[in-house]
Amino acid sequence: MTEARGPAKKAPMREVLAEAAFQLFLERGFEQTTVDDIVARAGVGRRSFFRYFPSKEDAVFPDHERCLADMTAFLDAAGDEEPVGAVCDAARLVLRMYTANPEFSVQRYRLTQEVPGLRTYELSVVRRYERTMAGYLRGRYSEAEDGSLRAEVIAASVVAAHNNALRSWLRSGGEGDADAAVDHALGLVRDGWGKSGETAPDADEEVVVMVVSKRAPMWRVVQRVESALGED
Amino acid sequence: MTEARGPAKKAPMREVLAEAAFQLFLERGFEQTTVDDIVARAGVGRRSFFRYFPSKEDAVFPDHERCLADMTAFLDAAGDEEPVGAVCDAARLVLRMYTANPEFSVQRYRLTQEVPGLRTYELSVVRRYERTMAGYLRGRYSEAEDGSLRAEVIAASVVAAHNNALRSWLRSGGEGDADAAVDHALGLVRDGWGKSGETAPDADEEVVVMVVSKRAPMWRVVQRVESALGED
Numbered sequence: 001m002t003e004a005r006g007p008a009k010k011a012p013m014r015e016v017l018a019e020a021a022f023q024l025f026l027e028r029g030f031e032q033t034t035v036d037d038i039v040a041r042a043g044v045g046r047r048s049f050f051r052y053f054p055s056k057e058d059a060v061f062p063d064h065e066r067c068l069a070d071m072t073a074f075l076d077a078a079g080d081e082e083p084v085g086a087v088c089d090a091a092r093l094v095l096r097m098y099t100a101n102p103e104f105s106v107q108r109y110r111l112t113q114e115v116p117g118l119r120t121y122e123l124s125v126v127r128r129y130e131r132t133m134a135g136y137l138r139g140r141y142s143e144a145e146d147g148s149l150r151a152e153v154i155a156a157s158v159v160a161a162h163n164n165a166l167r168s169w170l171r172s173g174g175e176g177d178a179d180a181a182v183d184h185a186l187g188l189v190r191d192g193w194g195k196s197g198e199t200a201p202d203a204d205e206e207v208v209v210m211v212v213s214k215r216a217p218m219w220r221v222v223q224r225v226e227s228a229l230g231e232d
Numbered sequence: 233m234t235e236a237r238g239p240a241k242k243a244p245m246r247e248v249l250a251e252a253a254f255q256l257f258l259e260r261g262f263e264q265t266t267v268d269d270i271v272a273r274a275g276v277g278r279r280s281f282f283r284y285f286p287s288k289e290d291a292v293f294p295d296h297e298r299c300l301a302d303m304t305a306f307l308d309a310a311g312d313e314e315p316v317g318a319v320c321d322a323a324r325l326v327l328r329m330y331t332a333n334p335e336f337s338v339q340r341y342r343l344t345q346e347v348p349g350l351r352t353y354e355l356s357v358v359r360r361y362e363r364t365m366a367g368y369l370r371g372r373y374s375e376a377e378d379g380s381l382r383a384e385v386i387a388a389s390v391v392a393a394h395n396n397a398l399r400s401w402l403r404s405g406g407e408g409d410a411d412a413a414v415d416h417a418l419g420l421v422r423d424g425w426g427k428s429g430e431t432a433p434d435a436d437e438e439v440v441v442m443v444v445s446k447r448a449p450m451w452r453v454v455q456r457v458e459s460a461l462g463e464d
Contacts (some may be wrong), residue, residue, distance in 0.1 A: 082410065157389050192385075
């Protein structure tokens with residue numbers, strides 16, 4: 001959402017460059033397109049490009065920097081929220097960036113699959129999201145046993161779940177309900193880790209996680225609870 | 233373990249090159265060292281280098297390709313083993329590669345921290361391990377609900393846990409028991425996901441996961457079990 005700055009609504013230079021770059025990448029291929037081609041198409045000087053994008057790769061993913069900043073701000077403001085829920089909500093910011101423009105996201109996904117350099121770039125970006133989430137969780141779990149370990153495992157789980165759902169949606173050509181798919185995937189992580197690190201780090205506070213079939217008879221369940229609590 | 237091939241035990245060319253490269257990287261820095269410098273130090277021709285390593289980065293991590301092949305073979309042979317346990321064991325193959333030569337691993341860790349190109353390379357390698365594990369789990373969970381999602385989340389968790397422990401060990405300069413640290417970290421993942429995808433995908437087979445404080449009184453526990461089972 002950009003506000004009009006005067007009577008002639010003009011797209012910001014950054015967007016103009018990113019759009020010119022992307023069109024050329026689709027037409028000619030990523031490797032075959034030079035920065036000179038891009039600035040010629042956009043009708044600006046060569047130095048303008050590097051003012052906005054450190055590299056050609058960055059022009060393919062023009063919104064990740066802003067999204068990373070949004071995520072950091074979001075988590076800074078998360079306060080006392082349940083931490084796993086907070087990072088799941090943070091992951092949804094990334095999804096929103098993709099679903100804001102399905103056609104572009106799907107085309108870019110296909111382009112990325114074909115260009116190893118773009119896949120590597122994307123890996124680095126994904127890692128930065130993961131580190132942002134892990135940093136937040138590490139702060140929230142600073143008093144918990146294995147806090148840093150839990151933080152990193154949960155951040156990796158959230159990223160993997162989000163990306164599994166996002167990738168299915170991109171592969172399908174942007175069909176279906178991406179929000180519902182990501183909610184479902186993140187639900188799996190919340191079920192697994194939702195209570196992680198919530199308890200105080202006392203040895204006394206040790207928890208028991210039980211998995212019980214709904215078909216198990218009650219006596220079996222009680223027996224397992226007792227045995228897990230060491231009261232048998 | 234290399235077998236002697238004759239009376240004069242000679243290190244294989246690949247090792248000689250990797251060692252020459254690494255010494256130069258430490259002495260002059262990674263960026264400042266050229267392939268010409270490396271082959272001059274090793275006393276071989278320029279084309280020999282590229283016969284063994286596609287790039288300078290590959291010479292810094294000469295054992296990952298073999299370790300990836302070992303992991304694939306290990307998981308192919310895993311058969312009916314409990315799947316989360318199998319990928320945890322697969323992750324230990326990577327640890328073993330690092331702990332086989334602590335001094336080299338620690339020096340390389342420090343070098344990698346200083347060179348962005350090496351960090352990117354490492355991210356790609358880590359991703360390949362993760363995909364190898366996820367591929368195995370996907371096969372094992374092919375009948376389970378959300379099998380592909382579970383496979384990717386668990387693979388990401390295992391990698392994150394392993395790397396958390398490995399990184400601590402590398403940061404400490406290779407002090408302490410890396411095996412015990414990785415076992416502990418992987419234990420967290422097994423506790424969280426160990427039963428994942430084991431049950432059949434019947435709706436009837438739905439499971440309940442409960443987290444209960446060890447200090448909770450038994451009546452509270454039973455109440456929660458009953459309420460979770462919808463028998464209240």
